[in-house]
Amino acid sequence: MRWIAARRRCSMSGSGRFSAGACIMSHRPRILVVGCGAMGGIFAAHLAHVAEVAVLDTDAAHVAAMRRDGLRIEGGEDRAAALRAETGAAALHGHVFDVILFLVKSGHTASALAELRPLLGNEPLLVTLQNGMGNSEILETGSHCKVLRGVVLDAGRYLGPGRVEHLIRGNTTWLGPTRGTVGDCAWLADVLNAAGLPTRTLADPMDAVWSKLVFNSVMNPIGALLLGVNAARYGSPEICALIDDMAAECTQVVRALGGRYAFDPLTLVKETRAGLRPVTRHAGSMALDIANGAATEIDELTGYIVREGDRLKVPVPACRTVYRLVKGLEAARAWQLRQP
Numbered sequence: 001m002r003w004i005a006a007r008r009r010c011s012m013s014g015s016g017r018f019s020a021g022a023c024i025m026s027h028r029p030r031i032l033v034v035g036c037g038a039m040g041g042i043f044a045a046h047l048a049h050v051a052e053v054a055v056l057d058t059d060a061a062h063v064a065a066m067r068r069d070g071l072r073i074e075g076g077e078d079r080a081a082a083l084r085a086e087t088g089a090a091a092l093h094g095h096v097f098d099v100i101l102f103l104v105k106s107g108h109t110a111s112a113l114a115e116l117r118p119l120l121g122n123e124p125l126l127v128t129l130q131n132g133m134g135n136s137e138i139l140e141t142g143s144h145c146k147v148l149r150g151v152v153l154d155a156g157r158y159l160g161p162g163r164v165e166h167l168i169r170g171n172t173t174w175l176g177p178t179r180g181t182v183g184d185c186a187w188l189a190d191v192l193n194a195a196g197l198p199t200r201t202l203a204d205p206m207d208a209v210w211s212k213l214v215f216n217s218v219m220n221p222i223g224a225l226l227l228g229v230n231a232a233r234y235g236s237p238e239i240c241a242l243i244d245d246m247a248a249e250c251t252q253v254v255r256a257l258g259g260r261y262a263f264d265p266l267t268l269v270k271e272t273r274a275g276l277r278p279v280t281r282h283a284g285s286m287a288l289d290i291a292n293g294a295a296t297e298i299d300e301l302t303g304y305i306v307r308e309g310d311r312l313k314v315p316v317p318a319c320r321t322v323y324r325l326v327k328g329l330e331a332a333r334a335w336q337l338r339q340p
């Protein structure tokens with residue numbers, strides 16, 4: 001507990017230690033990244049320059065490659081990181097972490113936390129930067145730890161064992177407490193900023209979460225349905241109209257829930273339509289899930305909007321249709337991959 005009290009007062013020094021006045025930390029922050037795919041890989045590789053980083057990932061080939069050759073981030077500003085990689089939490093028993101950062105898909109959060117229970121004795125900060133609703137609630141109900149929730153606007157994709165591509169870089173990550181205080185995030189924001197991942201803290205992360213939820217609930221399923229071709233999300237007037245209809249429905253649901261926006265959910269879309277941003281190669285992580293034959297986060301995104309819309313009697317016809325289409329797309333892709 002003494003360390004926890006100290007770290008609240010401390011900020012990052014050039015030496016890689018936390019300092020404020022006379023307070024110097026005796027160690028670099030110890031961070032465990034759970035799920036070292038696209039986003040986990042980007043965060044782990046950056047953080048490894050300013051912290052002791054270990055990663056936990058169930059993909060055995062990926063872990064073997066990281067152990068052998070380190071983790072490589074590609075896509076312009078290439079970097080490599082040597083870090084400890086494990087396929088199971090049992091190998092980490094006895095280790096103490098200050099932060100456990102969850103970047104598995106939402107459907108894996110509960111099982112990942114259950115496996116990590118023996119590592120929670122020193123009450124590390126549990127942090128989720130995942131998309132979708134329900135993750136911070138799982139971390140809160142499944143532990144006594146402080147929980148931070150944030151949204152990340154960078155993008156990446158898993159290229160193969162030991163390799164991740166950083167597709168969109170430099171956007172601000174927003175971070176705030178759902179159990180704890182903003183002081184509990186300030187030092188971690190310092191660490192992330194020092195690692196080259198621009199981060200802002202919020203006393204209440206929900207305003208940013210609502211903005212990002214709406215962006216993802218609209219743009220991710222559309223990107224998946226359009227075969228991962230981002231240009232198609234911008235080149236068709238029918239799709240632009242569908243995006244606007246869905247965003248309007250989502251906004252009614254968020255308002256009915258009493259939510260507010262930290263930023264306009266369609267900011268990136270509007271800037272791209274206006275030619276202020278390039279049309280990137282990234283059509284959202286859901287398109288990558290469909291391509292990989294992996295389960296999507298549709299139930300934690302658009303499905304959440306549909307369920308809450310129904311509960312609150314807010315009409316959501318466009319979101320419901322897109323939700324149903326993605327459920328069908330998931331099934332079709334699974335069927336396709338089962339064919340010889």
Ligand SMILES: NC(=O)C1=CN([C@@H]2O[C@H](COP(=O)(O)OP(=O)(O)OC[C@H]3O[C@@H](n4cnc5c(N)ncnc54)[C@H](OP(=O)(O)O)[C@@H]3O)[C@@H](O)[C@H]2O)C=CC1
Nearest residue numbers: 035037038039056057058059103108112130131155156285
């Ligand atoms: N990709 C992106 O651009 C963005 C993603 N996000 C969000 O970030 C989160 C992570 O997404 P993303 O990085 O794309 O996902 P990835 O699928 O690329 O990476 C997830 C990794 O977690 C592994 N994994 C699965 N279950 C467990 C477990 N129980 N314990 C440890 N590791 C596990 C997976 O292995 P395996 O493949 O074998 O299952 C995989 O390597 C999601 O919520 C996503 O919405 C947010 C912004 C952008």
Ligand SMILES: CC(C)(CO)C(=O)C(=O)O
Nearest residue numbers: 153154155168284285286
């Ligand atoms: C915002 C975006 C598109 C990545 O920046 C994302 O959240 C995703 O790909 O799921």
